[in-house]
Amino acid sequence: MDTLEPLLAAHPFARHLSAAHLHVLVGCARNVRFDAGQFVFREGERADAFYLIRDGCIALEVATPTTTLTMMTLGAGEVLGWSWLFPPYRWKFDARAVEPTRAIALDAQCLRTKSETDHDLGYELLKQFALMVEQRLHATRLQLLNAYDANG
Amino acid sequence: MTPTAEPPATGPSAFLPRSFRVAAVHRETAETRTLELQPVDGRPAPAFVPGQFTMVYVFGVGEVPMSITGDPARDDRLVHTVRVVGAVSRAIAGLRRGAEIGIRGPFGRGWPLTEALGRDLIIVAGGVGLAPLRPVIYHVRAHRAAFGRVSVLYGARTPDELLYRRELARWRRDGAIDLQVTVDRASAGWTGLVGVPTLRLRQLTIDPARTLALTCGPEVMMRYAVRELEHCGLDAAQVHLSMERNMQCAVGLCGHCQFGPDFLCRSGPVLRADRVLPRLAIREL
Amino acid sequence: MPAQFVLSRAAFVELLAALRAQGYRLMGPTVRDGAIVYDELSGVDDLPIGWTDEQDGGTYRLTRRDDAALFGYTVGPHSWKQVFHPPAVKLWRAVRDERGLRLEAEPLPAAKTALIGARACDLHAIAIQDTTFLHGPVVDRRYEAARRDTFVVAIQCGQAARTCFCASMGTGPRASAGFDLALTEVLDERGHRFVGEAGTPAGEAVLARLPHRPAAPEDLEAAAQRHDAALAQMGRRLDAGGVRELLQENLDHPRWDEVASRCLACGNCTMVCPTCFCTATSDRGDLAGREAERWQTWDSCFTMDFSYVHGGSVRRSTKSRYRQWLTHKLSTWFDQFGRSGCVGCGRCITWCPVGIDLTEEVRAIRETPSRPGPAAEPSHGHP
Numbered sequence: 001m002d003t004l005e006p007l008l009a010a011h012p013f014a015r016h017l018s019a020a021h022l023h024v025l026v027g028c029a030r031n032v033r034f035d036a037g038q039f040v041f042r043e044g045e046r047a048d049a050f051y052l053i054r055d056g057c058i059a060l061e062v063a064t065p066t067t068t069l070t071m072m073t074l075g076a077g078e079v080l081g082w083s084w085l086f087p088p089y090r091w092k093f094d095a096r097a098v099e100p101t102r103a104i105a106l107d108a109q110c111l112r113t114k115s116e117t118d119h120d121l122g123y124e125l126l127k128q129f130a131l132m133v134e135q136r137l138h139a140t141r142l143q144l145l146n147a148y149d150a151n152g
Numbered sequence: 153m154t155p156t157a158e159p160p161a162t163g164p165s166a167f168l169p170r171s172f173r174v175a176a177v178h179r180e181t182a183e184t185r186t187l188e189l190q191p192v193d194g195r196p197a198p199a200f201v202p203g204q205f206t207m208v209y210v211f212g213v214g215e216v217p218m219s220i221t222g223d224p225a226r227d228d229r230l231v232h233t234v235r236v237v238g239a240v241s242r243a244i245a246g247l248r249r250g251a252e253i254g255i256r257g258p259f260g261r262g263w264p265l266t267e268a269l270g271r272d273l274i275i276v277a278g279g280v281g282l283a284p285l286r287p288v289i290y291h292v293r294a295h296r297a298a299f300g301r302v303s304v305l306y307g308a309r310t311p312d313e314l315l316y317r318r319e320l321a322r323w324r325r326d327g328a329i330d331l332q333v334t335v336d337r338a339s340a341g342w343t344g345l346v347g348v349p350t351l352r353l354r355q356l357t358i359d360p361a362r363t364l365a366l367t368c369g370p371e372v373m374m375r376y377a378v379r380e381l382e383h384c385g386l387d388a389a390q391v392h393l394s395m396e397r398n399m400q401c402a403v404g405l406c407g408h409c410q411f412g413p414d415f416l417c418r419s420g421p422v423l424r425a426d427r428v429l430p431r432l433a434i435r436e437l
Numbered sequence: 438m439p440a441q442f443v444l445s446r447a448a449f450v451e452l453l454a455a456l457r458a459q460g461y462r463l464m465g466p467t468v469r470d471g472a473i474v475y476d477e478l479s480g481v482d483d484l485p486i487g488w489t490d491e492q493d494g495g496t497y498r499l500t501r502r503d504d505a506a507l508f509g510y511t512v513g514p515h516s517w518k519q520v521f522h523p524p525a526v527k528l529w530r531a532v533r534d535e536r537g538l539r540l541e542a543e544p545l546p547a548a549k550t551a552l553i554g555a556r557a558c559d560l561h562a563i564a565i566q567d568t569t570f571l572h573g574p575v576v577d578r579r580y581e582a583a584r585r586d587t588f589v590v591a592i593q594c595g596q597a598a599r600t601c602f603c604a605s606m607g608t609g610p611r612a613s614a615g616f617d618l619a620l621t622e623v624l625d626e627r628g629h630r631f632v633g634e635a636g637t638p639a640g641e642a643v644l645a646r647l648p649h650r651p652a653a654p655e656d657l658e659a660a661a662q663r664h665d666a667a668l669a670q671m672g673r674r675l676d677a678g679g680v681r682e683l684l685q686e687n688l689d690h691p692r693w694d695e696v697a698s699r700c701l702a703c704g705n706c707t708m709v710c711p712t713c714f715c716t717a718t719s720d721r722g723d724l725a726g727r728e729a730e731r732w733q734t735w736d737s738c739f740t741m742d743f744s745y746v747h748g749g750s751v752r753r754s755t756k757s758r759y760r761q762w763l764t765h766k767l768s769t770w771f772d773q774f775g776r777s778g779c780v781g782c783g784r785c786i787t788w789c790p791v792g793i794d795l796t797e798e799v800r801a802i803r804e805t806p807s808r809p810g811p812a813a814e815p816s817h818g819h820p
Contacts, residue, residue: 012354059346070338072347077355098343138376139351143336147370148279148309166575167528167731168542192537211533212722212729237747252538254531398745400718403575406736407715408743410765413772418574434688436757 004029008104011052012077013128021121028110034058034097040080041091047083049105056101061094072139073098082129084108154265155201155224155291166403169209169254172197174247175229180315184280185245186221189230192252196227202287203262203394203422207402208232209254210243217399218244219284219421220258224291230255233283233315259402260421263288264392268364272300274356276349276377278307278369282315284394284421285368293328302329303356307349307369311335311342330356348373353380360385366422368394375432378425388426395420395428412437441652441660444620444631448648449507450481452590452618455643456551461588464520465553466513471499473513475520478553485510492598492783493672494792505629508554508622511598512782516711517563520550521583522570528579528718528731545582554592555616557609558601558782562711564615568774569714588639591616595623595663599672600783602796606677608780610667618644621660632660673783675796676803677767681777683803684768688760690807696798697756699791704737706785706793707762712778715743738762763795 005026008014014022032051034040040051040058051058058080060071071093074080080103083091089108115122172189180186191197200220209215216238222231234244247253265288273292277285285304292299308314314333324331332352334345345352350373363386367377374393381391397416398408404418412431414420431437444452453463463478468485478484490510491498502509529542555563570580594610603609612619617640620633632652635641652660707713717736722729736743739758744751752758770778779795786794 057345067340070342070346073334073345075345075352075355135351135354139348142348142350142373142376145372146309146336147372148307148313148336168540171538171540209720211531211538212720212726214720215718241747252533254538254540396746397751398743401716401733404573405570405575405577405714405716406718406733407738408717408736410761410769413769415773436752436754437688437761 004031004104007031007054008052011054011104013052013079016128017124021124024114024118024121025106025111028107028114029104030107032103032105034101034103036097036099038097040095040097040103042094043091045091047081047089047091048108050079050081050084050108051103051105053078053080054102054104056097056103057099058101058103059096059098061096063094072136079128079132082133084112085126085129154269155287156199166256167401169207169215169256171252172230172255174249174251174253177247177249180233180317181313183245183313184233184235184315186231186233186316187244187247188222189232189253189255190228191230197230198258199227200224200230200258200287201262202265202291203284204258204260205284205399205402205417205421206230206232206255206257206259207399208234208240208244209256210240210247211253213243214240215254215256215400216240216244217259217402217417219394221283221286222290223294224287225294233280235280257402260417261419261423263366263394263422264364265291268366269298270300270362272359272363273302274353274358274363274365274381275302275304275306276353276365276367276369276373277304278349278373279309279313280315281367281369281373281394282306285366286316288366289323289329293323296328300362301357304329304331305334305349305352306331307334307336307347307373309336311339311344348376350377350380353377353384356384358384358386360387360390363390365391366393367391371395371432374425375429378429388429389424391425392422393425393428394422441632441634441657442644442649443652443656444633444647444649446507446629446631449620449631451647452643453478453481453553455646456588456590459549459588459643461549461551461586463551463553464517466508466510468499472497473499473510475513475515475517481507484508484554489596490598492600492787494600494786494794495789496792497787504624506622506624508592509596511594511596511601512556512558512784514709514784514788516709516782516784517552517555517559518566518711518714520552521563521580522566522714525732525734526579528733530731531729533727533729545579547582549586549588550583551588551590553590555589555612556592556594556782557612558603558606558780559711560589560591560612560615561606561608561780562782565712565774565776565778565780566714568776569712588643589616589618589636591619591636593619593621593660593664594667595621597667597670597672598783598787600786600794601667601671601781602673602675602783603781604668604671605673605675605796606777606779606781610671611664616640621663623656623659623663625659627655627659630656632656673781673786673794673796675779675781675799677777680799680803681768681771683799683806684764687802687807688764690802690805692798692801692805693756693760695801696759696793697754699793700739700755700759701790702739702755702758703790704739705788705790707737707739708735709784709788710766711780711782711784712766713737717742738765763798766795767799 171192175190176188178186205219218232338346400406404415409416465478484507570577591612616636620631716733766778
């Protein structure tokens, strides 16, 4: 566990966390890696973790009968997964590594339990995720705008 | 070594086009072509600063402003990438090798390359907005040691709409600059990034004190790029963007390209973001 | 003040003849289609003798005077930009044949022009257009050639229209520079004459060949009365203090919507404005595809096409186009050219078909600024 703390601290997600909260997170963290093409999770599976990407690239995908669409790709410094926060704790999309990817996985059950007993920690986590949701929503709106096609 | 433009043309020569011959046409996408043009008189093509534009005249059709997209170190040709959006651009895109057209310019203020010397560069381009930034990339790659970290984030709607694909692939391979290409909508077979380029800014390692950012693309994208860069610790004064407005005379005399106090053909098209941000918030200015 | 002289009416006729003899084409006021316009004069008889004008918002009417004054009116729909920056100019022609594409610039204008009867506001407007076309980073050689040999006979206003506000803009009613000769027309019991001064050696040289005498105290007094009359009759007022900042701080003021509900976006104001300089570039070709021409024509920021970029126009609403015109004229002109673009001639008020009055628009914004300045900030809370 000693080696995880600096890795975790180096990730942008941890930038605003206190040392104490960081320490709690380390208790729920493990190091993971994915090969190119490997699924991180699949739509409908239990959302039992979220991932702080250290390097590599992960695509959020949805499969249709004839093709696979990529919603967005996530890279170093980004966070994958928020379905673990909200019941029924199921992933809404597929996540697949498109290149070798290293990440820190944070156990959902562990964090949910600790957040219920330490609301300050829960609040900090929710702030981080709210910011992330805001950014993703904004990016989605930009994609919807079709700005490259619209006038200047 | 920083490219310098020829002094601004004055008098009738600013208004009278010079004849160029189409030396080559490259298909970039369904809607865009890149044209290599050579002066008919056999003299060198005009020197330019990356970010400057010319007025391109098609006999009997009309004239439109187009940013220069070639290598500033080469004086044997002038390179333009045209996207079909109207009658004149359609005529330009339809030109064949050997056709003659008229060119006025270069005009306007380009990217601040002198200021960029020794600094980290972040380049954010969207769609055909990569065209006026490509000369910067050529220049940076030719003088790589003169700049710090260089990151290029380039986004297009779909993989089919990416410009200069072969060149981008080569630049990604050799790693002289950090190039990230992203699309809004992935198609089957696309294994690259998906999402808007501005969102990728937060993933870059940025030393705000030594960074300069250049952005060109749809105005909406540039506005958000500035905001994101501010979030990353840059001041808007460290961000430069390239604006598009109606340009006819190209020398600040016809009035069409006014954007508040600026004649964009003269004090632009490249402007410092802190100067234009308040105006970008005013609708129909 | 340089020595003042007196020219008789007969000597004024000789002045015109002398200028013609020196090769000047005479441009001055004349009556055409119910208005006083600027055109080429063959002599004094082409002047609007005995005419005057009545002007107000959206109103212009010629009436007879009860005397035979040559300059007994103010300014009409034309300004001197007609002469130096004409409404349509051919810039070059292109020929395409078996030898390729050849482009030939049109020759530059070479005429010597004498302006007869330019007013103080007009002289300021000419100076403003000189700044635009001659003193920027790119010189308009065509304008420069048209301006090169100009002789200016200014007429000091002896009356003002209800639309005049040059006094507010610091451009009149009395001309103090920008002329070779400046004359005040006086008709009284001592006769029909011109009290004047020379502004340049060229003016003195022309004067030296005309019969004239030094002005007597009575002449100076009569001229001063005319100047005072013009000042007293000034029909409009514009509080120009801080208007540059006022408009910039009120780009979203509700008044823009209000004026847009009246404005027809016809562009008349830009056509009659003596400082508006915008032009459109257009290419014309022959049907055979052999020859083409490049023309530069006056354009107006009130047209939808003016701000067209691919995909549409930037200024789609009348509101945004009126705002562009007024803020350019009174505010961003300072940024571009170091002064206001308005000379207070009132033409835009007279020739607006619905009588929109920029002095009124500025007043409305000033009276209810949307963003109150520190002085207008209401104090609340702690005493």
